[in-house]
Amino acid sequence: AQTVTQSQPEMSVQEAETVTLSCTYDTSESDYYLFWYKQPPSRQMILVIRQEAYKQQNATENRFSVNFQKAAKSFSLKISDSQLGDAAMYFCAYRYPNTGNQFYFGTGTSLTVIP
Amino acid sequence: DSGVTQTPKHLITATGQRVTLRCSPRSGDLSVYWYQQSLDQGLQFLIQYYNGEERAKGNILERFSAQQFPDLHSELNLSSLELGDSALYFCASSVTGRGQELFFGEGSRLTVL
Numbered sequence: 119a120q121t122v123t124q125s126q127p128e129m130s131v132q133e134a135e136t137v138t139l140s141c142t143y144d145t146s147e148s149d150y151y152l153f154w155y156k157q158p159p160s161r162q163m164i165l166v167i168r169q170e171a172y173k174q175q176n177a178t179e180n181r182f183s184v185n186f187q188k189a190a191k192s193f194s195l196k197i198s199d200s201q202l203g204d205a206a207m208y209f210c211a212y213r214y215p216n217t218g219n220q221f222y223f224g225t226g227t228s229l230t231v232i233p
Numbered sequence: 234d235s236g237v238t239q240t241p242k243h244l245i246t247a248t249g250q251r252v253t254l255r256c257s258p259r260s261g262d263l264s265v266y267w268y269q270q271s272l273d274q275g276l277q278f279l280i281q282y283y284n285g286e287e288r289a290k291g292n293i294l295e296r297f298s299a300q301q302f303p304d305l306h307s308e309l310n311l312s313s314l315e316l317g318d319s320a321l322y323f324c325a326s327s328v329t330g331r332g333q334e335l336f337f338g339e340g341s342r343l344t345v346l
Contacts, residue, residue: 153334153335161270161321161339161340209275219281219283220281221278221335223278
Protein backbone atom coordinates (compact mmCIF):
# COMPACT_ATOMS: atom_id res chain seq x y z
CA ALA A 119 0.00 0.00 0.00
CA GLN A 120 1.10 3.49 -0.72
CA THR A 121 2.01 5.54 2.35
CA VAL A 122 3.42 9.00 2.78
CA THR A 123 5.47 9.91 5.84
CA GLN A 124 6.36 13.35 7.10
CA SER A 125 8.60 12.83 10.09
CA GLN A 126 8.78 16.46 11.17
CA PRO A 127 5.53 17.54 12.86
CA GLU A 128 6.93 21.04 13.41
CA MET A 129 9.73 23.11 11.94
CA SER A 130 10.84 26.69 12.35
CA VAL A 131 12.99 28.99 10.28
CA GLN A 132 14.28 32.51 10.59
CA GLU A 133 12.93 34.96 8.08
CA ALA A 134 15.13 35.08 4.94
CA GLU A 135 16.74 31.74 5.77
CA THR A 136 16.29 28.38 4.06
CA VAL A 137 14.38 25.42 5.43
CA THR A 138 13.87 21.89 4.15
CA LEU A 139 10.79 19.81 4.89
CA SER A 140 11.12 16.05 4.59
CA CYS A 141 8.80 13.55 2.99
CA THR A 142 9.21 9.87 2.25
CA TYR A 143 6.80 7.54 0.57
CA ASP A 144 6.38 3.87 0.00
CA THR A 145 5.46 2.51 -3.38
CA SER A 146 6.32 -0.30 -5.73
CA GLU A 147 5.33 1.72 -8.76
CA SER A 148 7.67 3.53 -11.11
CA ASP A 149 5.30 6.06 -12.60
CA TYR A 150 3.61 8.42 -10.18
CA TYR A 151 3.32 12.03 -9.13
CA LEU A 152 4.27 13.89 -6.00
CA PHE A 153 2.94 17.16 -4.65
CA TRP A 154 3.47 19.63 -1.86
CA TYR A 155 0.44 21.51 -0.61
CA LYS A 156 0.43 24.48 1.71
CA GLN A 157 -2.35 25.16 4.20
CA PRO A 158 -2.06 28.64 5.74
CA PRO A 159 -4.15 29.76 8.71
CA SER A 160 -7.02 30.43 6.32
CA ARG A 161 -7.12 26.62 5.95
CA GLN A 162 -7.27 26.84 2.16
CA MET A 163 -5.24 24.07 0.50
CA ILE A 164 -2.85 25.52 -2.05
CA LEU A 165 -0.63 23.60 -4.43
CA VAL A 166 3.01 24.59 -3.99
CA ILE A 167 4.85 22.31 -6.38
CA ARG A 168 4.50 19.10 -8.39
CA GLN A 169 7.06 16.46 -9.42
CA GLU A 170 6.65 13.76 -12.02
CA ALA A 171 8.50 10.60 -11.09
CA TYR A 172 9.75 9.92 -14.59
CA LYS A 173 11.47 13.29 -14.70
CA GLN A 174 14.92 13.35 -13.17
CA GLN A 175 15.04 17.11 -12.98
CA ASN A 176 13.87 18.52 -9.68
CA ALA A 177 10.88 20.82 -9.90
CA THR A 178 11.26 24.48 -9.00
CA GLU A 179 8.70 27.21 -8.44
CA ASN A 180 10.31 30.52 -7.52
CA ARG A 181 11.59 30.14 -3.93
CA PHE A 182 10.29 26.59 -3.66
CA SER A 183 12.22 23.61 -4.96
CA VAL A 184 12.25 19.91 -4.34
CA ASN A 185 14.94 17.32 -3.89
CA PHE A 186 13.49 14.20 -5.48
CA GLN A 187 15.42 11.03 -4.78
CA LYS A 188 13.48 8.28 -6.53
CA ALA A 189 15.60 5.36 -5.37
CA ALA A 190 15.39 6.54 -1.79
CA LYS A 191 11.69 7.38 -2.18
CA SER A 192 12.33 10.80 -0.77
CA PHE A 193 10.70 14.08 -1.78
CA SER A 194 11.81 17.04 0.30
CA LEU A 195 10.71 20.63 -0.09
CA LYS A 196 13.20 23.45 0.17
CA ILE A 197 11.97 26.95 0.86
CA SER A 198 14.57 29.64 0.21
CA ASP A 199 14.50 33.20 1.52
CA SER A 200 11.65 32.30 3.87
CA GLN A 201 8.95 34.89 4.29
CA LEU A 202 6.38 35.41 7.01
CA GLY A 203 3.70 34.36 4.55
CA ASP A 204 5.30 30.94 4.26
CA ALA A 205 4.10 30.08 7.75
CA ALA A 206 1.65 27.25 7.23
CA MET A 207 1.05 23.54 7.42
CA TYR A 208 2.70 21.72 4.54
CA PHE A 209 1.41 18.41 3.25
CA CYS A 210 3.24 16.04 0.99
CA ALA A 211 1.05 13.97 -1.33
CA TYR A 212 1.48 11.05 -3.71
CA ARG A 213 -0.69 10.20 -6.67
CA TYR A 214 -0.59 6.97 -8.60
CA PRO A 215 -2.66 7.34 -11.74
CA ASN A 216 -3.83 3.78 -12.03
CA THR A 217 -5.44 3.29 -8.64
CA GLY A 218 -8.51 5.32 -9.35
CA ASN A 219 -6.35 8.41 -9.22
CA GLN A 220 -6.03 8.14 -5.50
CA PHE A 221 -4.11 10.75 -3.56
CA TYR A 222 -2.23 9.82 -0.40
CA PHE A 223 -1.34 12.58 2.02
CA GLY A 224 1.24 12.79 4.76
CA THR A 225 0.35 14.02 8.22
CA GLY A 226 1.79 17.46 7.62
CA THR A 227 4.59 19.67 8.90
CA SER A 228 3.75 22.91 10.66
CA LEU A 229 6.21 25.61 9.63
CA THR A 230 6.79 28.67 11.78
CA VAL A 231 8.68 31.64 10.36
CA ILE A 232 10.47 33.71 12.98
CA PRO A 233 10.82 37.43 12.20
CA ASP B 234 -9.93 30.80 -6.47
CA SER B 235 -9.64 27.07 -7.15
CA GLY B 236 -12.96 26.86 -8.97
CA VAL B 237 -14.33 24.37 -6.46
CA THR B 238 -17.30 25.69 -4.53
CA GLN B 239 -18.42 24.36 -1.19
CA THR B 240 -21.49 25.32 0.79
CA PRO B 241 -22.11 26.11 3.51
CA LYS B 242 -18.82 27.58 4.71
CA HIS B 243 -19.82 27.30 8.34
CA LEU B 244 -22.41 25.15 10.02
CA ILE B 245 -23.30 24.77 13.68
CA THR B 246 -25.65 22.04 14.76
CA ALA B 247 -26.48 19.79 17.66
CA THR B 248 -25.65 16.19 18.38
CA GLY B 249 -27.98 13.72 16.75
CA GLN B 250 -28.78 16.02 13.85
CA ARG B 251 -28.21 15.50 10.15
CA VAL B 252 -26.48 17.89 7.74
CA THR B 253 -25.68 17.98 4.06
CA LEU B 254 -22.55 19.52 2.62
CA ARG B 255 -22.52 20.47 -1.01
CA CYS B 256 -19.69 20.66 -3.51
CA SER B 257 -19.52 21.92 -7.07
CA PRO B 258 -16.32 20.78 -8.79
CA ARG B 259 -14.32 22.76 -11.30
CA SER B 260 -15.84 22.87 -14.72
CA GLY B 261 -14.91 19.72 -16.57
CA ASP B 262 -13.58 17.80 -13.57
CA LEU B 263 -15.23 14.41 -13.31
CA SER B 264 -13.63 13.29 -10.06
CA VAL B 265 -14.74 14.55 -6.67
CA TYR B 266 -13.03 13.72 -3.40
CA TRP B 267 -14.15 14.34 0.17
CA TYR B 268 -11.72 14.78 3.04
CA GLN B 269 -12.18 15.37 6.74
CA GLN B 270 -9.72 17.46 8.73
CA SER B 271 -10.17 17.57 12.47
CA LEU B 272 -8.49 20.29 14.53
CA ASP B 273 -4.73 20.30 13.97
CA GLN B 274 -4.92 16.99 12.18
CA GLY B 275 -4.09 15.81 8.72
CA LEU B 276 -6.46 15.04 5.91
CA GLN B 277 -8.55 11.92 6.24
CA PHE B 278 -9.83 10.61 2.93
CA LEU B 279 -13.51 9.82 3.05
CA ILE B 280 -14.72 8.96 -0.42
CA GLN B 281 -14.18 9.57 -4.13
CA TYR B 282 -16.61 9.73 -7.01
CA TYR B 283 -15.92 9.66 -10.70
CA ASN B 284 -18.62 10.74 -13.12
CA GLY B 285 -21.39 9.73 -10.76
CA GLU B 286 -19.91 6.43 -9.65
CA GLU B 287 -18.25 5.69 -6.36
CA ARG B 288 -14.59 5.04 -7.12
CA ALA B 289 -12.91 4.63 -3.75
CA LYS B 290 -13.87 4.65 -0.12
CA GLY B 291 -11.65 5.59 2.77
CA ASN B 292 -12.31 5.99 6.46
CA ILE B 293 -15.91 7.00 6.07
CA LEU B 294 -18.28 6.20 8.89
CA GLU B 295 -21.51 4.35 8.21
CA ARG B 296 -23.36 7.43 9.46
CA PHE B 297 -21.89 9.33 6.52
CA SER B 298 -22.90 8.95 2.92
CA ALA B 299 -22.24 10.78 -0.30
CA GLN B 300 -23.28 10.89 -3.89
CA GLN B 301 -22.41 12.61 -7.12
CA PHE B 302 -25.20 13.83 -9.31
CA PRO B 303 -25.47 13.89 -13.13
CA ASP B 304 -24.40 17.54 -13.17
CA LEU B 305 -21.28 16.37 -11.26
CA HIS B 306 -21.96 18.24 -8.07
CA SER B 307 -21.61 16.14 -4.95
CA GLU B 308 -23.20 16.03 -1.54
CA LEU B 309 -21.86 14.60 1.69
CA ASN B 310 -24.53 13.64 4.18
CA LEU B 311 -23.60 13.37 7.83
CA SER B 312 -26.21 11.91 10.18
CA SER B 313 -26.57 11.16 13.90
CA LEU B 314 -23.89 13.72 14.46
CA GLU B 315 -21.52 13.40 17.38
CA LEU B 316 -19.19 15.92 18.98
CA GLY B 317 -16.25 14.19 17.33
CA ASP B 318 -17.64 14.93 13.89
CA SER B 319 -16.73 18.57 14.33
CA ALA B 320 -14.17 19.21 11.63
CA LEU B 321 -13.37 20.95 8.41
CA TYR B 322 -14.72 19.00 5.46
CA PHE B 323 -12.97 19.55 2.17
CA CYS B 324 -14.17 18.76 -1.26
CA ALA B 325 -11.62 18.54 -4.03
CA SER B 326 -11.85 17.85 -7.72
CA SER B 327 -9.47 16.70 -10.37
CA VAL B 328 -9.36 15.85 -14.02
CA THR B 329 -8.46 12.31 -14.87
CA GLY B 330 -5.38 13.31 -16.79
CA ARG B 331 -2.08 12.02 -15.59
CA GLY B 332 -0.41 14.03 -12.90
CA GLN B 333 -3.15 16.51 -12.38
CA GLU B 334 -3.37 17.90 -8.92
CA LEU B 335 -6.34 18.13 -6.62
CA PHE B 336 -8.12 21.45 -6.53
CA PHE B 337 -9.62 22.09 -3.14
CA GLY B 338 -12.62 24.06 -2.10
CA GLU B 339 -12.43 26.35 0.91
CA GLY B 340 -14.01 23.73 3.11
CA SER B 341 -17.13 23.52 5.21
CA ARG B 342 -16.50 23.96 8.90
CA LEU B 343 -18.90 21.86 10.91
CA THR B 344 -19.33 22.44 14.62
CA VAL B 345 -21.41 19.95 16.58
CA LEU B 346 -22.53 21.17 19.99
